[in-house]
Amino acid sequence: MAEPVLTARAVVRQFGGVNAVDGISLDLVAGEIHAVIGPNGAGKTTLINLLSGELAPTAGSIRFAGHDIAGATPERIARLGIGRSYQRVNVFAGFSALENCRLAAQARLTHGFGLLRQGRDDRALNAAATAALERVRFERSERIAETLSHGEQRQLEIAMTLATAPKVLLLDEPLAGMGAEESEHMTALIAELGRDHAVLLVEHDMDAVFRIAQTLTVMVDGKVLASGPPATIRANAAVQSAYLGSDEAAP
Amino acid sequence: MRPTRHRLLLLTAFVLLALFPLLAGTFYLQLFAKIMIMAIFAMSLDLLVGYTGLVSFGHAAFFGIGAYALFVLSPQYAAASLYLSLPAAIGAAAAAALVIGLLVLRTSGVSFIMVTLAFAQMLFFYVMGSRPLGGSDGVYIYVKPSTTLFGWTPVSLDRPAGFYYLVLAVLAASYLVLRFVTRSLFGHALLGIRSNESRMRALGFATYGYKLAAFVIAGAIAGLAGYLDAAQFGFVSPDLFGWRLSGAVLMMVILGGMGTLYGSVLGAFALVLLQDGLTDVTRHWLLPFGLFIILAVLLLPRGIGGLVHRAEKAHG
Numbered sequence: 001m002a003e004p005v006l007t008a009r010a011v012v013r014q015f016g017g018v019n020a021v022d023g024i025s026l027d028l029v030a031g032e033i034h035a036v037i038g039p040n041g042a043g044k045t046t047l048i049n050l051l052s053g054e055l056a057p058t059a060g061s062i063r064f065a066g067h068d069i070a071g072a073t074p075e076r077i078a079r080l081g082i083g084r085s086y087q088r089v090n091v092f093a094g095f096s097a098l099e100n101c102r103l104a105a106q107a108r109l110t111h112g113f114g115l116l117r118q119g120r121d122d123r124a125l126n127a128a129a130t131a132a133l134e135r136v137r138f139e140r141s142e143r144i145a146e147t148l149s150h151g152e153q154r155q156l157e158i159a160m161t162l163a164t165a166p167k168v169l170l171l172d173e174p175l176a177g178m179g180a181e182e183s184e185h186m187t188a189l190i191a192e193l194g195r196d197h198a199v200l201l202v203e204h205d206m207d208a209v210f211r212i213a214q215t216l217t218v219m220v221d222g223k224v225l226a227s228g229p230p231a232t233i234r235a236n237a238a239v240q241s242a243y244l245g246s247d248e249a250a251p
Numbered sequence: 252m253r254p255t256r257h258r259l260l261l262l263t264a265f266v267l268l269a270l271f272p273l274l275a276g277t278f279y280l281q282l283f284a285k286i287m288i289m290a291i292f293a294m295s296l297d298l299l300v301g302y303t304g305l306v307s308f309g310h311a312a313f314f315g316i317g318a319y320a321l322f323v324l325s326p327q328y329a330a331a332s333l334y335l336s337l338p339a340a341i342g343a344a345a346a347a348a349l350v351i352g353l354l355v356l357r358t359s360g361v362s363f364i365m366v367t368l369a370f371a372q373m374l375f376f377y378v379m380g381s382r383p384l385g386g387s388d389g390v391y392i393y394v395k396p397s398t399t400l401f402g403w404t405p406v407s408l409d410r411p412a413g414f415y416y417l418v419l420a421v422l423a424a425s426y427l428v429l430r431f432v433t434r435s436l437f438g439h440a441l442l443g444i445r446s447n448e449s450r451m452r453a454l455g456f457a458t459y460g461y462k463l464a465a466f467v468i469a470g471a472i473a474g475l476a477g478y479l480d481a482a483q484f485g486f487v488s489p490d491l492f493g494w495r496l497s498g499a500v501l502m503m504v505i506l507g508g509m510g511t512l513y514g515s516v517l518g519a520f521a522l523v524l525l526q527d528g529l530t531d532v533t534r535h536w537l538l539p540f541g542l543f544i545i546l547a548v549l550l551l552p553r554g555i556g557g558l559v560h561r562a563e564k565a566h567g
Contacts, residue, residue, distance in 0.1 A: 052453060078455030090453075092446045103443045106436055107455035113464055114436025122436065164454055 004029050005198045006051070006082070006168050011060035011070075013046055020046045022222035023060070026200075028168055033194035035201045035209045038219035044202040045087055047219070048170045051200070052084040053077040064168065078107065083166030087173045087202075089153040093146040097138060097156050100145055101129035104163035132163035136189060151182035158189070168198045175205045187212060210234070218242075256563055261513060268419055272412040280411040281483070284418045286523045288479045291418075291425045293503040293515035295472035300501065301510030302433055303465045304445030305356075308364045308497050309371030312351065313344040313470040315492035316374070317477030319384060320344070322392050322487050330397035333408075337396070337478055344474020345467050352466035356459060359448075368494060375492035389488025396482055408482065418479055422516070425472055429512055432468060441465055442510075506547055508556025517555045 004027035013021040021043040028034050036044050049055040051062060053074035062070040069077050092100050105128035106114065119125075133141050136159045140148070145156060154174060161169060174190060175183050183205065191212040193199060203209050209216065210230045217227040218239050226236045233239055268287075272280055292314055299305040320340035325331040355366045379387045395408040398417075406413040432438055443451045444458050451458050481487045490496065499522065507518020525543060529536035551557055 054449075054453070073457075074449075074452040075455050075457045078453055084453060090447065090450050092443055092450065094446060095442075099439075103439060103451075104454050106439065107451075110436060113461060114440070115432065115464075117436045118431075118434055119436045119439040120434070125436075160454070 002029050002031065006062070006064045008051065009061045009063075011047070011050055011062060012058045013043075013050055013055060014058045019058075019222050021050060021057075024219070024222070024224055026217055026224075026227070028198040028200055029215075030167065030198045031195055032214045033190065033199040033201055033212055034215045034217065035203060035213035036217045036219055037203065037206070037209055038225075042219040043222040044219055045172055046222075048084060048172050048200070048202060051077075052082060052170055078164060078166075081165070081167040082170065083161035083164045083168070084170040085154075085157045085161050085172055085174055087176060089150065089157060091145045091153055091156055091160065094144065096142050096144055097133065097148070097159075098126070098129055098141040100156060101132045101141075101159050101163040102126060104160040105129050105132070105165075108164045128165075129163055132159045135159065135162055137185075151178050151186075154178060154182075154186065158186075158193075162193075166197065168200070169193060170200045172202050173204060174201070175203055175208060183208070260559070260563070265419075265423060269416075272415055277411045280415045282523075282527065284411070284415045284483060285480075286519050287418045287422045287516075288476050288483065289500065289503065289523060290516040290519035291422050291479070292473055292476035293500050293507065293519045294425055294429055294512050295469045295476065296500050297504045297509060297512055297515045298429060298433070298441075298465055298469045298472075300504050301512075301514075302438065302445060303441045303462060304448075305462060305466070306364050306501070307355075307367040307466075307469075308494065308501065309367035309369070310469070310473055310500055311492050311494070311496040312367075312371040312374050313348055313473035314477035314480070314496065314500075315371075315378070315487075315489075316344045316347050317341070317474030318481035318487045318491045319378065319477075320474070321396065321478050321481040322384070322390060325392050325394065325396070328393060330394040333396040333398050334400060337475070340478040341471050341474050344477070345471035347474075348467045348470025349463070352463045352470070356462050356466060368497065371492055371494065371497055375489050375494075378489045378492060385487070387489060389486055389490075392481060392485045392487065395485065414483060418483075421475065421479065425475065426512060426516075429468075429472070433512070437461065437464070502544065506544065506551075506554055508551075508554025508560075511554075511556040511560075513559075514554050514556025517559070521555055 006028040009025045011021055011024045012019055024047060026034065036047065038044055046055065050057050053072050056071035060070065061068065064080060064082060067080060092103065102125045105125045109124060109128060136155050138155050138159055145153060148156065158174065175186055178186060187208040190201065194212065201213060213230060216230055216233045218225040218233060220242055225242060226233055226239050271283060296307065296310045299307050317340040320343045321336055324336040324339055351370050355363060355370060358366050378384050398404055398406055398408060406416060408414045408417060440456055440461050444461060448458050477491060503518035503522050504515050506521060508514030526540060529540055
């Protein structure tokens with residue numbers, strides 16, 4: 001197995017007296033999709049927030065490309081090369097799709113404030129934004145984000161993340177609320193992105209997860225219940241009783 | 252095409268303002284110069300309120316600093332050089348904005364409104380109690396700044412028309428500078444912060460630094476406006492730091508239409524002319540004044556500037 005780009009060790013996050021994330025360790029490897037599954041409230045989104053810097057861990061270490069990033073600010077982590085998407089669509093509602101991606105590209109491609117660079121016609125940024133939109137096969141780049149359908153906004157969100165040229169993608173339920181066909185496209189897209197990124201995928205669609213993930217981690221109550229390749233997880237008795245339910249329900 | 256039509260309108264407005272001294276007497280020249288000073292002040296606040304989403308209720312702090320800077324730099328019975336005192340006033344206001352901004356930008360939302368107000372009030376009370384700065388009575392600046400450079404005087408600020416043209420030039424320059432700033436990549440980032448700051452951080456923008464830079468630019472231009480105000484009437488008082496002025500300029504921005512720059516200019520003209528007109532008619536001018544503002548906010552969600560925008564669209 002290749003060297004992991006991101007390693008989390010014994011990461012804990014307390015809210016009040018409760019450990020929402022309780023000693024999670026996991027590795028993300030370039031070219032691999034690592035899915036995190038588990039029932040609602042298992043701490044999956046909290047885990048993503050810890051890795052992306054939105055929350056600081058109470059204890060534990062997170063290392064990425066030689067940097068200790070536990071407790072670093074979201075902007076520093078993003079600039080190092082970790083991009084994320086959100087469970088609830090989180091885009092710049094009044095901006096066009098292209099502007100959304102251009103802003104994302106600006107975060108990564110520019111140094112300083114860019115006070116002296118005029119915005120709209122910046123070729124490098126427009127090219128990066130267009131490339132990101134093309135990568136997710138998004139065609140309506142001039143449309144205002146808030147007028148897009150839910151599925152399109154999800155697509156846009158992934159494109160924005162790609163425009164920051166990340167090495168690691170943290171995807172928080174990218175399939176939530178999508179129709180069957182949209183969902184199919186998105187699953188294929190994530191599988192494709194998994195080839196040249198290290199992907200952490202939090203998702204409830206078990207069918208998709210088992211199809212495209214190379215590694216699965218099952219979280220229950222903030223702890224890792226089991227971790228391994230899909231076949232092992234499917235066969236794991238503890239996982240079946242705790243989460244996947246009976247044999248018939250398991251995909 | 253809209254952009255050229257828009258530019259044409261702005262250019263027409265500028266030409267009309269430039270021709271105004273040919274028609275108007277001293278009273279109106281002084282009134283319009285005062286309005287244009289408020290317009291510069293309002294535009295600087297628009298960078299914060301309209302573009303960055305930072306509602307500052309203490310923007311008069313920097314206006315006051317610019318005004319008092321002229322007093323401090325003016326010899327008692329001689330003129331200060333415009334070329335030294337004006338940059339110094341801008342620098343003082345910018346420095347104050349840097350220090351205050353470092354602190355207030357740690358807050359957001361309602362707390363930000365309150366903390367900016369608190370800082371302006373602190374300066375207000377400091378000046379009130381300061382004998383060298385004239386205390387609560389304020390203090391006169393006897394001689395207007397001089398524009399003489401190497402023996403050549405391009406314009407005398409003692410003449411109302413001369414001062415008017417200086418203010419008009421500064422208004423146009425401020426507009427162009429702010430327009431450049433808002434259209435730069437920096438300006439795009441500010442709009443992103445206004446729209447969704449946490450998303451901006453997740454994309455990798457150190458938003459605090461961006462907001463601080465915007466706060467300093469806005470403070471510097473507010474200081475420039477304050478300097479002109481002090482120069483116009485040769486008098487400064489603690490009211491220049493007051494919350495009434497902070498509120499009035501905020502009203503100009505909101506009424507004129509946030510996030511457009513020219514809207515702030517329209518807002519300044521509308522508010523000052525309306526107040527001026529109403530005080531001529533009745534002593535109880537605040538009543539119709541308040542009614543007007545309520546109606547304007549109800550009927551023009553995007554301000555007077557939004558009305559212009561709509562008209563342009565209809566014809567374009």
